[in-house]
Amino acid sequence: xxxxxxxxxxxxxxxxxxxxxxxxxxxxxxxxxxxxxxxxxxxxxxxxxxxxxxxxxxxxxxxxxxxxxxxxxxxxxxxxxxxxxxxxxxxxxxxxxxxxxxxxxxxxxxxxxxx
Amino acid sequence: xxxxxxxxxxxxxxxxxxxxxxxxxxxxxxxxxxxxxxxxxxxxxxxxxxxxxxxxxxxxxxxxxxxxxxxxxxxxxxxxxxxxxxxxxxxxxxxxxxxxxxxxxxxxxxxxx
Numbered sequence: 627x628x629x630x631x632x633x634x635x636x637x638x639x640x641x642x643x644x645x646x647x648x649x650x651x652x653x654x655x656x657x658x659x660x661x662x663x664x665x666x667x668x669x670x671x672x673x674x675x676x677x678x679x680x681x682x683x684x685x686x687x688x689x690x691x692x693x694x695x696x697x698x699x700x701x702x703x704x705x706x707x708x709x710x711x712x713x714x715x716x717x718x719x720x721x722x723x724x725x726x727x728x729x730x731x732x733x734x735x736x737x738x739x740x741x
Numbered sequence: 742x743x744x745x746x747x748x749x750x751x752x753x754x755x756x757x758x759x760x761x762x763x764x765x766x767x768x769x770x771x772x773x774x775x776x777x778x779x780x781x782x783x784x785x786x787x788x789x790x791x792x793x794x795x796x797x798x799x800x801x802x803x804x805x806x807x808x809x810x811x812x813x814x815x816x817x818x819x820x821x822x823x824x825x826x827x828x829x830x831x832x833x834x835x836x837x838x839x840x841x842x843x844x845x846x847x848x849x850x851x852x853x854x
Contacts, residue, residue: 630783661844668829668844669784684841716783727833727842729774732783 628653632717632733638741639704639711647702647736649717656722658700659730662686663714672715675700676722704738712739745773745830745845753851760817762848764830765810773806773813774831774842784829787815820852 630651639645651658657676661669671684675694689708694700700719704711714737718730748763764773772791776784790797790806790813797804803816817824827849831842 632783666846668846671841671843674841718784727772727774727831729786729789730784730842731786734783735781737781 630717630719630731630733632715632736634736635734637736637738639738640741642706644703644705645738647704647715647717647738649700649702649733650698651700651717651719651731652698653719653731654697655719655731656697657720658694659718659720660684660690660692660700660702661716661718663716663735669716672702714738745832745843747828747830747845747848749848750846751849751851753853754820756820756822756852756854758820760820760824760850760852762815762828762850764813764815764845766813766830766832767811768834769808770832770834772833773804775802775804775813775815776829776831776844778827778829778847780826787828817850820850822852822854824850825852826850 633648659674660672663669670686672690673692675681678697681692681694691703714735716735717733720728720730745764745766754760774789775787778784788799788804790804801818806813827847829844829847831844833842
């Protein structure tokens with residue numbers, strides 16, 4: 627079955643440590659996205675990528691980094707510069723068609739906590 | 742950036758009743774989408790309505806869009822316990838071409854069996 631796989635499901639970070647969240651999709655989608663969700667809140671966009679080897683900052687990119695070396699993969703690194711990383715992280719993908727946004731397909735998220 | 746705002750923040754109904762959630766946004770859009778999120782899971786796309794459409798149906802879901810009022814509503818008819826979830830609207834800015842969606846904070850729906 628096609629879909630998006632995020633791993634791990636739970637992740638713990640020590641102070642001063644960088645951690646990387648994995649996101650893999652087999653939907654053949656060009657566009658991929660990373661969102662952060664805090665309790666009782668909506669989704670805030672961290673980074674997005676419309677094509678391999680290209681990505682753009684979203685609304686809250688500070689303290690995060692990404693890469694897009696393969697179409698299927700869009701890993702997110704939470705760096706030590708992100709002082710409040712505890713949140714639920716969601717990865718999504720979509721096709722690119724015209725100028726408007728298409729439906730996004732989401733993974734089941736990674737919950738990151740501070741030790 | 743623009744943001745959809747859902748109303749109410751929380752809604753509790755009996756099974757079999759209808760549930761209506763509203764979304765307001767600030768600037769012109771290409772389309773508006775509704776998503777559902779079960780607790781601790783990712784979002785699932787429900788329905789997309791384009792700016793030139795006024796109403797759309799999908800099974801027990803009915804979505805309306807009023808671009809003059811910059812608002813949309815999601816109606817779930819004959820609700821079931823399995824409909825218990827948070828519901829989010831998401832918009833994209835018209836002409837932006839940035840492939841960004843802006844999500845609201847959601848309506849938490851509880852359907853009591």
